Amino acid sequence: MSDFTRRDFIKLMSAAGAASAMGWPIVAQAARRRVVVVGGGFGGATCAKYIRAFDPRLKVTLIEQDTKFVTCPFSNAVLGGLRTIGSITHGYDKLRQNHGVKVIHDRATAIDPAARKVMLAGGKRLRYDRLVVSPGIDFRWGAIESYDEAASQTMPHAWKAGPQTSTLRKQLEQMRDGGVVIIAPPVNPFRCPPGPYERACMIAHYLKQAKPRSKILIYDAKDKFSKQPLFMQGWQKLYPGMIEWIKQSDGGAIERVDPKTRTVYPVFGKPQKGDVVNVIPPQHAGTIAHTAGLVNKDGWCPVNQRTFESAMHKDIHVIGDAAIASPLPKSGFAAGSEAKVCAAAIVASLRGETMPDPSYVNTCYSLVGPEYGISVAAVYRLKGNEIVKVKGAGGVSPKDATDMFRRDEARYAAGWYSSITADVWG
Numbered sequence: 001m002s003d004f005t006r007r008d009f010i011k012l013m014s015a016a017g018a019a020s021a022m023g024w025p026i027v028a029q030a031a032r033r034r035v036v037v038v039g040g041g042f043g044g045a046t047c048a049k050y051i052r053a054f055d056p057r058l059k060v061t062l063i064e065q066d067t068k069f070v071t072c073p074f075s076n077a078v079l080g081g082l083r084t085i086g087s088i089t090h091g092y093d094k095l096r097q098n099h100g101v102k103v104i105h106d107r108a109t110a111i112d113p114a115a116r117k118v119m120l121a122g123g124k125r126l127r128y129d130r131l132v133v134s135p136g137i138d139f140r141w142g143a144i145e146s147y148d149e150a151a152s153q154t155m156p157h158a159w160k161a162g163p164q165t166s167t168l169r170k171q172l173e174q175m176r177d178g179g180v181v182i183i184a185p186p187v188n189p190f191r192c193p194p195g196p197y198e199r200a201c202m203i204a205h206y207l208k209q210a211k212p213r214s215k216i217l218i219y220d221a222k223d224k225f226s227k228q229p230l231f232m233q234g235w236q237k238l239y240p241g242m243i244e245w246i247k248q249s250d251g252g253a254i255e256r257v258d259p260k261t262r263t264v265y266p267v268f269g270k271p272q273k274g275d276v277v278n279v280i281p282p283q284h285a286g287t288i289a290h291t292a293g294l295v296n297k298d299g300w301c302p303v304n305q306r307t308f309e310s311a312m313h314k315d316i317h318v319i320g321d322a323a324i325a326s327p328l329p330k331s332g333f334a335a336g337s338e339a340k341v342c343a344a345a346i347v348a349s350l351r352g353e354t355m356p357d358p359s360y361v362n363t364c365y366s367l368v369g370p371e372y373g374i375s376v377a378a379v380y381r382l383k384g385n386e387i388v389k390v391k392g393a394g395g396v397s398p399k400d401a402t403d404m405f406r407r408d409e410a411r412y413a414a415g416w417y418s419s420i421t422a423d424v425w426g
């Protein structure tokens with residue numbers, strides 16, 4: 001007992017607070033059981049942290065291939081010149097130091113559900129009692145003819161933040177005034193439904209100052225999109241004549257690209273050449289989910305929506321973008337909400353207890369301009385075994401809001417970013 005410090009006591013008390021908030025006595029029934037989490041993004045890092053908070057006796061190991069995480073949230077603001085890449089980059093030291101999560105930087109290459117082991121590229125094999133998989137998305141290369149990984153160097157997707165974000169920003173900086181920027185959003189479902197349209201706003205913000213004669217063409221594989229009336233109103237107000245949206249039924253869906261000439265070829269209608277071309281390809285669950293046999297025929301992971309346990313393999317849970325959690329969107333905030341429910345379900349199951357009825361939440365801000373924000377929020381609960389929206393909880397920003405309301409929402413967006421990143425990696 002002599003090496004039990006005041007710091008240990010405070011840590012234990014805050015963990016006890018979290019555990020008792022779930023209605024659990026802080027008794028070590030699940031002592032020394034091992035939970036492995038693959039993926040240290042919004043879903044995985046949150047889940048690792050909260051499992052330790054709910055039961056500090058559990059051994060939690062987080063496997064993340066990169067040493068730093070660059071968030072997609074606010075990466076559009078980097079394209080618009082409002083943020084730097086450094087300001088959206090996070091490390092893993094606090095998860096180690098403050099929350100007792102063991103973090104290993106390596107790539108999970110295979111999972112053996114029968115032996116309950118995860119294999120790492122570096123040669124390690126980790127045994128688990130419960131496994132959480134939160135690998136995010138990967139791209140369906142070739143779904144658009146000639147758009148493969150090599151083509152994405154010339155026509156960046158920037159749909160995983162990091163070097164691709166910097167490449168796209170550099171191309172915008174090098175573009176002539178009067179140039180054409182093409183953004184090509186994919187079919188549903190995909191990561192961050194409002195993201196491509198926020199991107200159009202942030203690029204327009206930059207172009208309006210630096211290259212005002214330029215145009216943005218959105219070649220869309222869909223006929224409608226998230227927060228559409230609010231975005232379109234914002235385009236009209238801040239960037240009149242600069243952004244043109246070509247919907248699927250008007251020839252917006254593209255079937256082929258030519259990276260050499262930076263040309264997109266719609267399914268019908270004329271080819272269009274761009275100076276900067278941002279193709280956001282169709283997506284599916286991250287590769288490890290495929291390797292491990294966790295996906296359905298569409299490439300996403302079916303789960304029990306109460307516990308996020310995989311429908312394919314016992315004792316493996318899938319959360320975040322990779323999981324089928326609709327009507328929850330594929331967002332960072334939703335991934336964090338799923339992560340907390342999943343953490344509670346894992347701790348309950350290791351204690352042999354029943355998981356309490358969960359609720360889930362999502363809030364998503366988009367920046368139309370530096371002082372012009374819009375948002376959507378919703379609360380969800382279980383009905384039977386399915387997630388449903390709670391009627392009347394949440395909603396979208398009003399269409400006829402004042403300038404001050406829009407400015408406040410832009411400030412809330414910055415506050416949202418600080419608090420969610422502190423919750424995930426802090």
Ligand SMILES: Cc1cc2nc3c(=O)[nH]c(=O)nc-3n(C[C@H](O)[C@H](O)[C@H](O)COP(=O)(O)OP(=O)(O)OC[C@H]3O[C@@H](n4cnc5c(N)ncnc54)[C@H](O)[C@@H]3O)c2cc1C
Nearest residue numbers: 039041042043065072073108136192320321330331332333
């Ligand atoms: C432009 C843009 C803007 C966005 N804006 C918002 C926003 O404002 N609000 C919001 O809520 N969401 C936003 N999102 C969506 C958000 O980024 C994702 O929904 C969120 O990152 C999903 O979390 P995740 O844990 O599923 O995946 P990720 O956060 O991508 O984490 C996956 C992690 O797993 C790691 N990994 C994958 N495979 C392996 C492996 N085999 N071994 C080891 N590690 C592995 C990856 O390196 C990565 O770190 C935005 C997305 C984009 C593209």
